[in-house]
Amino acid sequence: MGEAPAHPQAVPVAGISVFAGLGIYASTGSTVDLWLLLLLGLLGFLMRRHEVPLAPVLIAVILGPIAETNLRNTLAISQGDLGALVASPTTVVIYALLAVAVVLAVVGKVRSSRSADV
């Protein structure tokens, strides 16, 4: 692929599409997955087009079920008492850090939009 730039850009574009489809079909052997690939590709395109970040989608897809399981386990153990979510010092620290991170991010964004640096 080192000499790819000598060719028009269409070459890696087509190559990657074929490789993506081939890889998916080889790993699952299901045509439904190919349709899903196409649909998700269109979704990805629309998101790129409208500058919606893709990283949170992946984080949500992978961590979402983990978060759900852990939330339900916590609530099952506590028999529905929401206080169990903030019962241990570790959880309090994590939520506090989260609050600090959000505040810092908001302050940073307000500041950078004022000075318009870079």
Place this chain on the structure above:
Amino acid sequence: MEALSDLAGGFSTALSPINILWVFLGAVLGTAVGVLPGLGSAMAVALLLPVTFALDPTGALIMFAGVYYGGLFGDSITGILLNTPGNSSAIATTIEGHKMALDGRASQALATSAIGAFTGGLIATTVVALGAPLFASLASAFGPAEFFALTAFAFVATAFVVADSALKGLVALVIGFTIGVIGIDTQTGTVRYTLGIPQLFDGIGVVVITVGLLALGEVLFVASRRGYAGGDQLVSVKGRPFLSRAEFRDALPAWLRGTAFGVPFGVIPVGGSEVPTFLSYGTERRLDARREKPMFGRGAIRGVAGPEAAGNATAGTAMGALLVLGLPTSATAAVLLSAFQQFGIPPGPLLFERAGGLVWALIASLFVGLFVLLVLNLPFAPLWAKLLLIPRPYL
């Protein structure tokens, strides 16, 4: 030091000829995918995921160790040469890096970036190797409430801190949750959002999602942009191919400062290395303004060295967070997590006990991968720089 003897064991696995071949192959493929504009290391891992099913888990994960860092080395190459960063983590490097290239110092910029990526990655991986078992013992005290707090942190941080607008970040999160919820609920057996299509009962495979969203989406986007890219200036390449001693001395503190920014950020789930790379860029720029001869804006070597080291250091400790907590802190780590799941090895606090040999081989391979990439990238820096001699429309 128990960690050291475990690491030595890992190296004995990683340095077998076949595993060196996997790391090498991973590094080359990772760099190749990373070089393509818009396709970063997350993409490299996603595209190569189906390929590795033919390998045993150890071989596959060792190959990913090469791909993981390879994508990061690769994405700044096109950033520096063509002003089209391969990934968002390379944007900060691109700002000064491309100016260096326009100034005829392309190969120096590439060498600075390669050494920076190496330094950051090496220090961060060392931190992981020495600290991971300690953190794993701490993390094993985590119950479901703590894990839920961590995941909640990851969601809010990726949506609010990383995304340009919190609204777009939230939209992305909701799309992700919706896709993730499809299939049979494992706890109650309820069928959710499958539209009655039996093939969806198992949910949508993570590989399909990552390849579809990242790879195919990017391909469609690039294809839709053809003919829009302007600018066809030819850039001359001049000067010695490698860094002079003065340049090396100039870049060294920036490499180390960048690493210092990157290491802590890898553990915080804020979605990747944009934040530390820009923090490093901003710091170098402020420090530079106080010097006698400010270089920023005219191709400052420190503007390349700092962010590149920060980016790779983040990636290094992100790998640590993934192994110890099972918590991906970046898109690349998220794809890697799915790779672990495909092989039936869920990362987390118990990973070191359950699959210690595999983990240490993986960590050792990260070190090997970094050396392979340095060897691959340094001699080729002048060669990559020759790309600038090709008129832009042909690219």
